[in-house]
Amino acid sequence: MVYLALATGFALILLGLYGAITRRNLLRLIVGFTVADTGTHLVMVSVGYLPGRTAPILGAAVPPEVAALRIIDPVPQALVLTAIVIGLGVTALMLAYAWRIYATRGTLDISRLRQLKW
Amino acid sequence: MIKRAIAFALLAGLGLVFLALWQGFEPDPSLNRSALYYAENTVTDTGAANIVAAVIVTYRGLDTLGEVTVLFLTAAIVAMVLRGGLADSGPRPGRWPTGELLHTGSRLLVPLIALFGAYVFLNGHLTPGGGFQGGAIIASAMLLMLLTDPARNFSHRLIATTESVSGLAYVAIGLAGMALAGGFLDNRILPMGEFGSILSAGAIPLIYALIGLKVGAEFSSILLSLSEREK
Amino acid sequence: MVSAISIIAIGLGAAFLLGLMREGREALAHALTVLALGAMSAVAVGWLWLLGPGGAAVQEITTAGTMPPFAINLRVGLTEAVALVMITLAGLASALHMRAVLLRMGRRAMAVLLIAVMALAGIVMTRDLFNLFVFFELAAISTGGMVLLSDDEDALGAGFKYMIVAQIVSILLLIGIIFAYHATGSLNIDDMGGLAAMGGGAALAVFLVVAALVLETKPFPANGWALDIYQAAHPGFSAILSAGTGTAALIAVDKFAGAGGAALAPVLTGLGLLTFVAANLLGLAQTNDRRLLGYSSVAQTGLILAVIGQREALGESYLLIAGGLLVGHAIAKAGLFWLSGLVKGRDLTDWATLRRSPLLVFAMATFLAMLLGLPPFPGFYAKWALVHGLVASGGGALVALVLIGALIEAGYLLRWFGFTMKREASEAVASTPAELALVLAVALAGWGAGWIWGEVGPYENLLRAPALLLALAFLLLDWLPARVKNVAAIAALIGGFAASFASYDPLQMIFAAIIMPGGAVILLASFYEHGRRVGFYPSAMLMFAGMAMLIVAQSSFGFFAAWEVLTVGSYFLILRGKYSEPHALSYVLFSLGGAFAIMAGFALASGGMANFTMAALAQVPLTLAPWVFILLALGFMTKTAAIGLHIWLPGAHAEAETDVSPMVSGILLKAGLFGLMVLMLQMGSPSLYGVKLTYVLLWIGALTALIGNLIAAFQEDAKRLLAYSSIGQMGYAIFGIALMNHLGWLMALMFVINHYIYKSMLFLSVGGVAKRTGTRLMYKMGGLIALMPLSFIAVLIGIIAMSGVPPLSGFGGRWIFYNAIMESDARAPMIVIFLSGPIAFLYLFRLIHSIFLGQLKDENRRLREAPFWIVLPQMLYTAFLLVFAVVPGLALRRVDGYLSTIFPEHGLNWDGLTIRSDYGYWSPVSVMAVTVGIFASVLLLLVLLNHRAQKVKQFNIVYSAERPFRPETTHFAWNFFAPYRKALGFLLAPLATTFWDGVTGSLHGAADFLRRFYTGDGQHYAYHVLGFVLVLILIVGGGL
């Protein structure tokens, strides 16, 4: 189960990156990165998963005294939350860039953004 | 073609790295020391029932502050980017008016959604959810309104003020932690309250509320900026 | 002191506060931004003060009231404090610099700037790996925002490419972080030590984190995006990117380096050096100023990365080195980026517009000197310590790479400086006083940093050296008229000599005499210049200060520092010539190359010790001695322009200003001789593979003399002729020293004095003539004897003295020379030096004939004698030569006595008026008396016979029964020694020039070819990054 999730995550990263580095259209490229980001998040969550345990929320189901034996690792979950938000921010920024590039250059083809080189 | 082949080769290489990671991975049999610490001490340290919330808001509060800042930053930059392009955007063709169903539905739903969002971030320290989730839900209300009436004018000022005031308050709470409790973003500046109740866990609900407002405002701001491009 | 975390709080608070502001209150918003950055800087500076001079303990800052690793913690030690100061100050200064654009873009842009600075500060302080990621992302996103401030449309593309790369890096980083957490159960960097050794994915995790962090330092070749950003972004932001982001990334690598274990060190070193050399190489081909600065930034960051890799090897000097390089780089690069904001055009040659403002030139020179690690800036101490440290740990090859990279960097940076000083300048820079003040403040900060590094390092603080301070004082006097400054300069030289007169030993005395009083005499000629002559006096005094420091230097560090000082001063001086741009460049590159050889030599000799006295050169172990000797001798011989290393000299000396040529020829060349003498004094003559190295020097000296003289004979340009003659003369001097006997040294020392006198004199005369005729081509002159008799007399006396014809003092040198070689067994080089002897007559005669004799040209008929102030020193020299001819005992006897303490045997005996050696004798007074007696008698006879002779007109000559009327066709001057050229022209093949042209040509070719790698396509950059990671993993594979 964990392994499957992990593998899926890695696969998503590779898939997303493949899109991101082969597609010329900026929007598709951004979608590629989004997929890769998702894969990354999946990997992170999987790493924190302990088989047979429950979410790290205390209460009636998991009294604080037995928490150590019942819950999964809360840290990756916290990290993933942060990572998701950051990924969102970057995606928004890239989209804004894409829009602006389209507005000024009239193209969404990344290979036509080669004015700066060498 | 060559390009694809190169991309393929590179990703295959990266895949090998991932394969090695995958093969070497073994789930922990028990909690590692950090997780163990959180499992055992969250309640006494912070009084929060949702350990993830405690980790996010308190233990890794600096991350979260940064995270909020990321959204703030993105909102600011997106506004900058899109505003900079005003001159280029010519008149756009008019739109079809939105349907009656959507109109009426949104009148009903928007307050509910907003209320739900507030619930989610106010209970973040007790149940799954929190400021980000709540904020996102609030922003979805915003989205709904935008869909209903793209031409509608929203008060940028209000959004910006909400965004900034909550951000400032967040920083102020962080500094208060230094002055009154154990360090920056220490939640124990407020009474711990009774475990499991809504007014517990020190400053966590307050911070989550601020985050919720801020995130909601920031998402709204981004959506607004994007949609105004469409006008 | 408030906690350092308030830097983050202030930044964020201010950014949020900006959100509250109304549109249209941009000025207020900017004030708030500046205020916040000021407060952040104040906190950073405060902590630096507490941790540095205050000696406070490292500050651990916990958050959330919980101990690490369970909550995020921050740390501020000395390193962090330095980085924080640089980041916050760079932010503050950029906010001021970018005022106009920030006002235009509004409060959001200011918020982005604040967050960028805050994020960089966070990267520096945090000890939590994931928190590091968050701050990196903040920095990346704000970079994406700041790029938009640029007016350059291409900035959009650059920003997008940057984000592509940033995405990939962040994915790698996240995967690495989560697996590192999985392995250690902690996110705290302090818990990661030795992580690589743990099983599971730990090694790979470490690798991914390291790869991501290293990618943030923009390593070659995965750095195309960075270069595009540098080129396109607003220079104010590029300053932050270079000074701040680079610093933060390096600190991050430094923090995490412990996790990688020992295997990581060589990888970092290798990557760093690869980046350093490659980026510098590619920099050679750049013409866009900001892209050039980008390449340079990348290179410098690479160097520091390499230093981080060598942390263990460098031991306690690590901080001094890394910090020195980092601070020097940050200040200089930020300053240059801000300067580039003042320059309109983007081509390097457009910087000529700076020239109108001496203050800006001063700033630029300061920045370039800091980048190149010249004294007295931090990079100088750092480079010295680095080379010593590397040598001590057996990293000789690394030293070679560092020095080669540095030399290439010097190549393009100083070429750029040459453009600035010499190219066509359009209108002056339109800079507001605030912008000017900012750039100047940064430059002064550079000097301040130099002072600090001098104080904290284990070496002497150069900014405490009186000679250097005196020279720098002339910077402050530069607003005065040239003549006032000239008086001050002469007074300073004479005063300096008088002050230290008593402490010199005779060897030092000879050099001191030609440096200080000798320099003062040449400076007399400078009185002819009117106006302010901005820049001349600081440069000249810098050179003199370097020379004065050189001869009294006790430690290898002091010696090297003095060497660099005199190189820098003379470079600026030579660059002043009208057409000297390429020549000054080749001069300074050869000099720096030589200096690097010297530095490497000293490092090798000292075995890495920080304080190494010159006298300790004598104790260098036998296995090392020859190599030390070779390196040092090579360095010194670049200055004396020995064969093969000589190609810089003719241009540099010929194109220099009239009063500069004698300084650089008469005085500066002696620095190399002094070095060689000190070297042999201490080390004697080591052998390598059974060959005595001084024997090699004999050959070098002899060949230099031959080629120098021969080429001089074929010059049409009078000053080039003198310049080649200097090469030949230095060959003689090297030969003399390399003989390693009493008389050889005596000859060399006499040469030091004689060459100073007659070369200064000849350069002044020729310079005066060139000034009047407006050309240096001799065949365009002719017949000037009647118009410029004093100059003629000076040249006449000069060439008689120089050719060694009795009865003038030059003969003394020859006489000692022959006696000296009588003792030597080395006959083959002796033959070569014999061959070169008579050739001197050829060029000397040509000099006087083509200029002063023969037919006067029509356009020259109205010329006057050279200006009084140029003639005056010539007359002083003439008088001195005549006196010295009769009583060479003036200096000779004392020196002879001194040399007896070094070479007790085969000295001279002083027998009344006659000087005796083991082989022969010489009585200067008798020679003079007899010659004068005969001459007077014969003259009397002629006057008796011919006393009514009248001067006839110009063309009254026997000319195949015709009266020629065209002086151009009648003046036999061009290609004067045609038969000689026919017979020996094959020796003139410019092998050395061809060789060095080939070296520079292939470097440029390689640069131009290799840089096409950066295609400008964002996806290609992504390939580079992925490829970089994979190759790295292949390399590290075994190690981790």
Added chain:
Amino acid sequence: MDFQWIKVAYALLTLFIVLNYGLLMTAVIQKMGARAGRRYGIRVYQNYIDLLKNYVLRSKITHGYMYYLGPVFRLTGGIGLLLFVPTIYGSEMWANFSFSGDLILALYFVFFGTLGMALGAGESGHPLSALGVSRGLSQVTSAELPFAIAVFAVALQYQTLSVTEIVAAQQGGVMSWTLFTNPFAVAAAMLGFLGSMMRAPFDVVLAPQEIPIGPPTEFHSAYLALLQTNRNIFPVAKIVIYMNLFFGGAASWPVFGIKVFLLYLVSAFVGVAFPRFRVEQSVRFFLIWGVPLAIVGLYWV
């Protein structure tokens, strides 16, 4: 060493002897050359007539100071060279002013006259003078090479730079002359000697047979007289050096007369037998033949 004024008188006497000897010898040798060419040749006293004639001629012309001083330099060079070298071995009286310096002084004093003459000729402004100087300097400097190296070989051989001591070392029979102890050095030096004598085949500098060319082109009357005087002293002075260095010196005036005559005859003989070299040819000649010989001589020691 105290200076005695009587030395001036001895010097003048030496000068007188050498001048007359030179005048006669050159005439004799010229006559011999003419006879060899089946011509009658000049009268033996012809040189006296020429010299006197030129001394008596008055000129009102000068091209400038250096022009005026040129011949003075030239003659001073010749006389000085003669007087700085001991003429007769073993005689304090005929050692003249050799206490002023050793062999090196003599070697370098040669250039005193050359330089002055070249300067004087240069100021005359005549292109052919300058041309001659160019040729002359090119040729003399390359002819000087084998000579200088050979001289140095000799100095090394005898471990002294003092002419007197070099001669002293060659006493005791013909076989102890340098000619036999170091034949290569002597051969090289003799090649240099030919070059510096400005006689055929190395006489393109002056090219006396054609239109006036060479440094003396513009010199006439008294100027020329000084040059002519020098032309009779300078070669003898030079031969004296050769004689002292390579041929055992001369212990008395008769020996002096014979040795100088024979040495001079060598150059004359070569001149008759060989065609004229262009300058670049002679430069190459000295480098290809003279220098290697000299080097062998140097290593011979």
